[in-house]
Amino acid sequence: MSIKIDIELCTGCGVCEEACPFEAIKIQDDVASMDERCNLCGACVDVCSFEAISIQGLRKTGGDGNDHKGVWVFAEQRNGKIASVVLELLGEGRKLADKLGVDLSAVFFGYSVEMQTNELISYGADKVYVADAPILRDFNDEIYSKVLVDLINEYKPEIVLSGATAVGRSFIPEVSARLETGLTADCTALDIDTERRILLQTRPAFGGNIMATIICPDERPQMATVRHKVMKKATYDTNRKGEVIKKDIDGYGVNLRTKVLEVVEEIGETVNIAEADVIVSGGRGLQEPKNFKLIEELAKILGGAVGASRGAVDAGWIPYSHQVGQTGKTVCPKLYIACGISGAVQHLVGMQSSDVIVAINIDKDAPIFDVATFGIAGDVFEVVPALIKRFNEIRG
Amino acid sequence: MNIVVCIKQVPETTSVKISKDTNTLMREGVKSIINPFDMYAIEEGLRIKERFGGRISAVSMGPPQAEEALREAVSYGVDDAFLLSDRAFAGADTLATSRTLAKGIKKIGSFDLIICGKQAIDGDTAQVGPGIAEKLDIPFVAFVRKIREISNHSIKVERMMDNGYDVMEITLPSLITVVKEINEPRMPSLRGKMKAKSIDIPTWGLADLEIGEDKVGLKGSATQVIKVFTPKRGGRREMLEGSVETQVGLLINRLNDLKVI
Numbered sequence: 001m002s003i004k005i006d007i008e009l010c011t012g013c014g015v016c017e018e019a020c021p022f023e024a025i026k027i028q029d030d031v032a033s034m035d036e037r038c039n040l041c042g043a044c045v046d047v048c049s050f051e052a053i054s055i056q057g058l059r060k061t062g063g064d065g066n067d068h069k070g071v072w073v074f075a076e077q078r079n080g081k082i083a084s085v086v087l088e089l090l091g092e093g094r095k096l097a098d099k100l101g102v103d104l105s106a107v108f109f110g111y112s113v114e115m116q117t118n119e120l121i122s123y124g125a126d127k128v129y130v131a132d133a134p135i136l137r138d139f140n141d142e143i144y145s146k147v148l149v150d151l152i153n154e155y156k157p158e159i160v161l162s163g164a165t166a167v168g169r170s171f172i173p174e175v176s177a178r179l180e181t182g183l184t185a186d187c188t189a190l191d192i193d194t195e196r197r198i199l200l201q202t203r204p205a206f207g208g209n210i211m212a213t214i215i216c217p218d219e220r221p222q223m224a225t226v227r228h229k230v231m232k233k234a235t236y237d238t239n240r241k242g243e244v245i246k247k248d249i250d251g252y253g254v255n256l257r258t259k260v261l262e263v264v265e266e267i268g269e270t271v272n273i274a275e276a277d278v279i280v281s282g283g284r285g286l287q288e289p290k291n292f293k294l295i296e297e298l299a300k301i302l303g304g305a306v307g308a309s310r311g312a313v314d315a316g317w318i319p320y321s322h323q324v325g326q327t328g329k330t331v332c333p334k335l336y337i338a339c340g341i342s343g344a345v346q347h348l349v350g351m352q353s354s355d356v357i358v359a360i361n362i363d364k365d366a367p368i369f370d371v372a373t374f375g376i377a378g379d380v381f382e383v384v385p386a387l388i389k390r391f392n393e394i395r396g
Numbered sequence: 397m398n399i400v401v402c403i404k405q406v407p408e409t410t411s412v413k414i415s416k417d418t419n420t421l422m423r424e425g426v427k428s429i430i431n432p433f434d435m436y437a438i439e440e441g442l443r444i445k446e447r448f449g450g451r452i453s454a455v456s457m458g459p460p461q462a463e464e465a466l467r468e469a470v471s472y473g474v475d476d477a478f479l480l481s482d483r484a485f486a487g488a489d490t491l492a493t494s495r496t497l498a499k500g501i502k503k504i505g506s507f508d509l510i511i512c513g514k515q516a517i518d519g520d521t522a523q524v525g526p527g528i529a530e531k532l533d534i535p536f537v538a539f540v541r542k543i544r545e546i547s548n549h550s551i552k553v554e555r556m557m558d559n560g561y562d563v564m565e566i567t568l569p570s571l572i573t574v575v576k577e578i579n580e581p582r583m584p585s586l587r588g589k590m591k592a593k594s595i596d597i598p599t600w601g602l603a604d605l606e607i608g609e610d611k612v613g614l615k616g617s618a619t620q621v622i623k624v625f626t627p628k629r630g631g632r633r634e635m636l637e638g639s640v641e642t643q644v645g646l647l648i649n650r651l652n653d654l655k656v657i
């Protein structure tokens with residue numbers, strides 16, 4: 001395998017240099033060349049408008065795709081409750097299934113799950129594959145993997161989606177490895193190339209600094225874990241009908257090497273900023289701990305959570321559990337309001353995929369404005385109280 | 397207790413900046429470092445070794461310069477290090493990476509516990525640890541924040557979940573991936589630094605591992621990156637001008653239009 005640049009075709013435009021995630025390309029004397037950092041990822045091949053780059057000795061093509069049909073969603077539960085990301089996956093899965101003209105199915109493992117299977121159908125599943133047993137109540141990677149692998153081998157779906165939750169990111173990679181197929185992590189967008197019936201999976205990498213679109217051209221199923229809160233929830237309709245297929249798991253529980261001894265919920269930290277639709281965040285620009293009251297007040301009016309920069313956390317103004325960014329939480333709410341936050345890249349990677357970003361900063365050149373949808377160059381102590389006042393008026 | 401830690405060399409993303417003018421990444425002078433999560437893997441391995449004895453080996457798959465990362469691991473106290481490097485390994489996705497590392501670990505010898513980082517800060521997938529466990533047919537626990545007990549044939553750990561933690565027990569040999577809450581990594585020792593300079597690090601290529609060329613690298617990968625782009629930033633940016641009252645009024649109108657409030 002090797003990568004080649006046709007120096008006749010290359011114009012030295014530099015587009016490939018920009019696209020290479022490994023900084024392997026340099027433009028010298030108006031031609032591109034690669035060094036040993038090249039990982040043969042292929043990203044540069046497609047971006048070159050002059051077809052100057054080619055990778056030789058590519059992999060085999062024409063896999064076992066054709067006998068695989070249908071879109072599956074792994075319907076994760078914890079304590080019997082369906083995770084909210086599952087409803088988003090059913091919404092997205094429905095679109096993908098419709099584009100492909102196939103069924104949408106949910107796969108549900110748990111104990112005493114009758115009621116939840118109906119829920120899954122109301123949210124759009126045409127079929128629900130259910131494994132119901134005490135041993136499936138808690139999340140045990142080993143048995144979850146075994147059951148899911150066997151179901152996939154038996155019913156052969158072409159696409160399997162799961163939430164990019166602790167559960168999904170733990171056992172789905174084992175499932176895909178056992179099936180010898182591809183898995184794309186933590187996707188934020190999915191689509192179908194209808195011509196080739198291929199799933200286009202887009203995900204952030206390098207801490208959110210780049211996005212990559214990934215395909216699994218030959219192996220089936222095509223598998224992806226999907227980030228919470230980026231897809232639209234499915235609509236709920238109790239009139240929907242669906243088929244329930246029971247998976248018998250007798251014998252699966254013997255000789256397990258993995259045991260779940262205890263499941264502990266920690267609710268001490270009440271604000272889960274990762275789940276909030278609106279986040280109002282404060283930074284060092286607030287100058288004093290007591291000024292966080294302003295942030296709290298605005299958050300409360302908007303029904304949102306309070307976030308913070310590391311600057312504010314390190315100053316001891318607010319606990320670490322509120323920190324957004326590379327060493328804090330990654331959030332993607334519908335609305336993120338940054339007050340007195342400069343916008344260091346370590347903060348940006350934690351919040352830049354929010355739908356709408358409002359930045360309030362006294363310094364009109366602060367980098368936070370680069371990612372903002374709307375910017376207000378002004379003093380937080382004037383702007384935030386004015387906002388609170390107006391919202392209060394609107395809401396009566 | 398024989399331990400293997402898997403370490404990946406990654407670019408230090410904290411030094412990645414966004415160019416204000418062109419809205420793209422500026423990556424000049426990015427240093428290579430040991431993946432930060434793998435530092436916790438090394439530290440946890442060292443702590444287990446201090447309690448139970450045995451050997452601790454580091455393994456990395458990557459280009460020849462990944463040897464630097466392995467030398468650094470030795471400076472912290474790792475006993476020996478192995479580099480898996482071959483042109484044929486380039487372009488590997490997590491499936492091909494897991495297969496290659498699993499073969500490399502087998503070749504190192506018998507082990508009781510493999511420790512990986514939670515995820516690499518460049519690829520960000522968190523898929524390689526579980527993948528290696530599957531290829532070696534051993535149990536694993538991902539996202540471990542604490543080791544509670546280790547016995548001759550099992551290990552009891554706490555794993556981080558989205559809203560709490562689980563206490564898990566798995567038999568040995570097995571694999572864990574660790575999160576940063578698990579420990580505070582130490583500094584290199586003087587003795588370690590000396591050893592890092594002189595140690596011989598074997599490099600194993602395709603021919604040394606019992607694995608087919610179609611199972612590794614780009615050829616052995618199920619996934620393929622077809623496009624890489626920078627996320628759109630500030631594309632819609634609008635600075636709201638005027639008095640504070642006007643700015644606030646404009647903002648509320650805009651947010652109403654977008655139906656976010």
Ligand SMILES: Cc1cc2nc3c(=O)[nH]c(=O)nc-3n(C[C@H](O)[C@H](O)[C@H](O)COP(=O)(O)OP(=O)(O)OC[C@H]3O[C@@H](n4cnc5c(N)ncnc54)[C@H](O)[C@@H]3O)c2cc1C
Nearest residue numbers: 283284285309310311325326327328340342344347362380
């Ligand atoms: C390895 C590493 C990891 C990190 N991880 C994180 C992380 O997870 N999260 C994170 O946030 N940071 C992180 N940081 C720190 C980051 O680099 C910044 O230092 C931090 O985000 C700065 O916080 P800040 O914006 O609150 O403070 P500053 O950078 O000090 O910014 C304060 C801002 O407030 C503005 N201001 C001042 N007064 C007013 C006023 N009256 N009205 C309006 N605006 C005003 C100023 O113009 C300035 O822009 C990390 C750093 C490193 C090296």
Ligand SMILES: Cc1cc2nc3c(=O)[nH]c(=O)nc-3n(C[C@H](O)[C@H](O)[C@H](O)COP(=O)(O)OP(=O)(O)OC[C@H]3O[C@@H](n4cnc5c(N)ncnc54)[C@H](O)[C@@H]3O)c2cc1C
Nearest residue numbers: 184185402457489490512513515516519520521522523524
């Ligand atoms: C932009 C981009 C996106 C990608 N997306 C995907 C994707 O969605 N799916 C996919 O299958 N591949 C993907 N890849 C390929 C993937 O990054 C590589 O396979 C990489 O070798 C391992 O994945 P990771 O960096 O995510 O490691 P992770 O799985 O996050 O690493 C977890 C741990 O495994 C160990 N480890 C990982 N790699 C090595 C190594 N080379 N040597 C020693 N130990 C190691 C370390 O202990 C590490 O802490 C992508 C690559 C790029 C450039």
Ligand code: SF4
Nearest residue numbers: 010011013014016048
């Ligand atoms: S994108 Fe194509 S033409 Fe432009 S520098 Fe790269 S190889 Fe040359």
Ligand code: SF4
Nearest residue numbers: 020038039041042044
């Ligand atoms: S194949 Fe990937 S790593 Fe190699 S030069 Fe092109 S973009 Fe860079």
